[in-house]
Amino acid sequence: MSRMTGADAILRSLEAEGVEVMFGLPGGAILPLYDAMARGTTVRHVLARHEQGAGHMAEGYARASGRVGVAVATSGPGATNLVTPIADAWMDSTPLVCITGQVRSSMIGSDAFQECDITGITMPIVKHSWLVTDVEALPHTIKAAFHVARTGRCGPVLVDVPRDVQEAVFEFSYPEQVDLPGWKPPKRGHPKQIRTAAERIAAAERPVLYAGGGVLNADACAELRALAETGRLPVVTTLMAKSAFPESHELHFGWPGMHGPKWSNWAINKADLLIAVGARFDDRVTGKLSAFAPGADVIHLDVDPAEIDKLRNADVPVVGPLKPVLAALTEALAERGDPPGATEPWLHQLAAWREEFPLRYGETGGELVKPQLVFETLQALTAERDDVVWTTGVGQHQMWAMQYLLCDRPRTFITSGGLGTMGYGIPAAIGAKVARPDATVICVDGDGCFQMTAQELATSVLEGLPVVIVIVNNGYLGMVRQWQDMFFAERFSQIELTYAVPDYARLAQAYGAAGFTVECEDDLAETLAEAIACGRTAVVDCRVDPAEHVFPMIPAGAAALDLVEFPGEEEVVGA
């Protein structure tokens, strides 16, 4: 016990939680907390240039490290700028604790300067939130916030602390236990359900393991691999699960969904058993729900009971934390001692499809750099390295990143899946670099995305968190262009960003970063290699062909068999 202010107590609480870094930006209502930081704390503070950046940095940190990300902002606009990262963390189940300042308790409700009801605003997108009105409740609240953020299905929480509560003095002690009678995440899967699941897997001829982001959140990648290898089960990983299963593994069969390869979607379409692991049957994965895995029974493993039967009925649901559930399922499967080889014909078929339907795009060697070649070059440059962490923005480049960048190690592909937040890539990369300072962190970004959070280049440079940002610059909001081209009769509307404004290399240089421009395919490999090796924050502006679309594509609401493939060079010209 010792006497201190609420602000100091917040820091002592974060220290007690083992927090090593927080991302934030000060302002009026959070001044006491920043004053306490100045008096001393072991928690590093990374100063962002915009609270949205701070929030995405905290997300990137959480995704790369598996720990809870912490973001700090002031009241009013500081807090509302955190709304997008909070929504993003909600959709992708990223553990996040947001601490916001609030106007003095006595002024709440009076429309005071920089007042906003941030607990009200964020209510639909947090697991829980607290407005702390009594300093005595502060330690318990922080304890509970971390507990809720990282237990059960991970996600964001918010703690709103009025300025007078930060200033109030009290006897601080950090609780050892949380007191949350209504919070009871499942602790283990039901053994009988797990046995039934093992029986169904053993009986299946064409099983597919459909792994979602929950596998990474549960730190269950090794267990997933053990299950796949024990049962000789082919694995598809969703965008959020990318890197949860080694992509050079013979049992990995790509990524399901709207821009997944034909073989991945066919695997699901022809499967007789779908084993969904920490996946939520998102519409970007399923397309037309009734035509998704139409011939398959479903085993659904998830820590969140509400995901069971939400969109697709599960024949065998298993609710529980994935790490022990997957381990128990593997054990149950191994104990059966079934003769090996049952899935070999199916694996053989999938491999044949993979051979038959490779990813294709237009001929290289033309005047403009093909965007896909940027990704193939990045993949070739990094294939031998084991220290690369990728982050992305949202759009065409993100889908190409999914298709072409192969990730063999967990938590090496960090992207905004559910919310689809443009601008996620740069701050997420900075957060990932904090989590893994020895890693080579490369943000593959679009030109549209880059311009949404480019101000964080300053954070990267000044905080000594060098990341490499590769802009796949087609001068357009590329994914919108693709949709307008394919589904709106080529009526292009408000999408032209131009190659030249801004001059990305010079903008980078203005921030004190290295800036490069690539305008022809011959320069691509050398320039990218130079940027990756330079040891500074670097921006590589790769000007690419805007006519390239992401293929294959399952149009929104269509079925896997309606997949549209790359139509061939002659049809694409002039598209």
Place this chain on the structure above:
Amino acid sequence: MKHTLSVHVENKPGALARIANMFARRAFNIESLAVGPTERQDVSRITLRVDCELHDLDQIEKQMHKLVNVLRITELEAGESIERELALIKVAAPPARRAELMALGDVFKARVADLGTDALMFEISGTPEDIDSFEELVRPHGVKELVRTGRIGLSRAATRADRPRRQHVFR
């Protein structure tokens, strides 16, 4: 199909808002809602009437269970529970019609809570269906104002305690 859910929540600020917000966000419909204290000071009981298919009911329950303030959810099943509602109904009642209206009230055990020169106010409690019927009968006389509490309920006294609904997914 309609269901009545009895939800124990921590008596904390925002608990009701979180539930109402979750219903709105997930496009679930609340037909009636009543909130009040329970035998425990730190616990409130929310009685919700929801109109849904059984599949939705599962989702509603599971999504509610994810709210940190929600302690327990019980379905009050017809026949195994007692459900009541209170209504206050102000009806036009010129002296000539008073006797007729009061006789009507007697049949339904509705009490005259207030009497004015040209109107009277009934206070009636009973099953929501009883109140529907009474409302129907007095409506031709001219209902000036009406308020209903929304249904509340408890499982029958013979029942051990109100059993939490079985969670299908844990089977």
